[in-house]
Amino acid sequence: MTSSPKHKITLYDIARLTGTSKSTVSRVLMNATDVAEPTRQKILDAMAQHGYTPSRFARGLAGGRSGMVAVVLPGMYSGYYAEVLKGIAVAAHQRGVRLITSIAHGPDEYFGLVAEYAEPGRADGVILVSPAAEVLRRKAPPSPVPFVMVSARPVGRDDSWGRMDTVTVDNEGGMAEVLDHLREQGCRRLVHLAGPAGNYDAVARRRAFDSYCSRHGLAGQVQSAGDTNADAIREVRELMRHKSVPVDGIVAFNDDFAIAVVRHLREQGVRLPGALAVTGCDDEHAAGLIDLTTLHMPMVELGEEAARLLLDRLDGRRAGLSTRHVMLNMTLVVRASSFFKCHIN
Amino acid sequence: MTSSPKHKITLYDIARLTGTSKSTVSRVLMNATDVAEPTRQKILDAMAQHGYTPSRFARGLAGGRSGMVAVVLPGMYSGYYAEVLKGIAVAAHQRGVRLITSIAHGPDEYFGLVAEYAEPGRADGVILVSPAAEVLRRKAPPSPVPFVMVSARPVGRDDSWGRMDTVTVDNEGGMAEVLDHLREQGCRRLVHLAGPAGNYDAVARRRAFDSYCSRHGLAGQVQSAGDTNADAIREVRELMRHKSVPVDGIVAFNDDFAIAVVRHLREQGVRLPGALAVTGCDDEHAAGLIDLTTLHMPMVELGEEAARLLLDRLDGRRAGLSTRHVMLNMTLVVRASSFFKCHIN
DNA sequence: CTGAAAGCGCTTACAG
């Protein structure tokens, strides 16, 4: 039964209440092993009884762990970031860790936030979600706290960001699944509607598309779609207009692009599905609604895994261990949009 | 030009560097007025030059403002919460305030988080997003920090939660817009697929539906849809099966329900749009994709407004001011789904 | 208008 104290109850109160000292109470808080079992129990009981929760600020200031992890996001559009954040939040919460969440507007602000949290005494660790290439081009601020990167990986080898754990998705394998599927459907003239050049996944998928096509002797063309759906539509319009030999498959960087393309083509009177195949990536809610064939992106798992990597390191379970790079699979979800009339099976 | 200091540069360093004292530096940090202008400038310059950012932990501990605001969310599904959070983040960031974001799983955890942040020294203020009725039924923990509530309002008058600022949406007006529209379409036998009983907006919309129908002599029936889309579909199935006189309009609590209904009816061979009208609420991305008539919910604005209310209070601009209740309008977005064949215009 | 001192609630060597 938690009594509701008028005034904040502190570590010192617990010490007084149990006839011990601040040092000892702090030790059981820190899970130190060198505390006599009866003493520990007495203190634990008192803490529970009075609903004591240590001040994260004080712990942070004193040099211990604040129990706070910073998360930097490059925006909050397209469900994707919300889901990743959710994964991080779930995993962190399970371990009693709170999140300092920042949404950056543009690479400069993103980098500024990274620099802020890199300083000692701001957070126990930092999770960087989808940092743009512009961010990773700059020199990483030296930092005493561990960083984990989600959906991105520094390019260079001896790069300043190189020591971070990363969690990414197998873009190569995912793209291969998509293209295998389209080939089975009979598609031969493919276009990849590529995502923003600063986006890690976009670059990886583009490269994967190219290499797959040349490996399999496919006529694969890459079209940069720009940053917005409107850009994507414009590109597709150009594409369809100037083609002598018709394109029979469009592989979009993500679901948003794919959906924009499908809607546009239908408005133009193109029969879909059937006239050509369209695929997306992410498997957002909307993808199911319009029967879009897409690669399922494990968004929540990306977040969970990132939090796990960071917290394991913080807990000392992996203190001195080498850098980890976790890669998650994407799985193909076949729906109607990838149906192609020239199906030869 | 920001030099990159090896070791964290502190307030004391700035004092030494400028030949002043910690007190004075602190004063300019706190925007105190009683600092000589030349002194202030000198200190400001030094801070800028060395890229000094005060420790939020230390400030919080010392009794000043930590520059951190806690946000409690009841989950992270359906874009809605992500958008509200985005609004909060944008407004907070503009004022240099960081967010401690927590996602609660269930009312108990939600309440636990509220209690945690209600204690002194955890955050400068707290924003409660959509607290469920189960949460508001309990006694609010007394707290020295200001709270703001989004998308909910305590029921009782002298209620323990009653002193909080709130930001809500005009459910009454929104529902009236929807129903006016449906009546114009010729709909007469309406069903409201109501949301969870613990949800403030759901309860408000249900009440608004009832009162509108009785006010206009409409045959309006309320059907509790449960918490999930599957529940909603089940209810609709029951509804359609046992109706002697056919329903000609379904007013869903939100877009998710509405979309589930539309899909289900189409699978059952019901001609939509045309056979009956369906409307949603929220105006999520998906609503546009399936041409759903819906009420546009100003999600980002809800968040922005909440942050503004809280920060204004913190800045002392509205220190002793009375509690504020801000209500935002929802606007009707007419699309194809509300088309009804018996259109009599 | 400015500085010296105490204190916020913790952790961390240092003794014992």
Place this chain on the structure above:
DNA sequence: CTGAAAGCGCTTACAG
């Protein structure tokens, strides 16, 4: 195994 003391980086009366 335990306690006294110093210190983390700030703010806030209190003097001057």
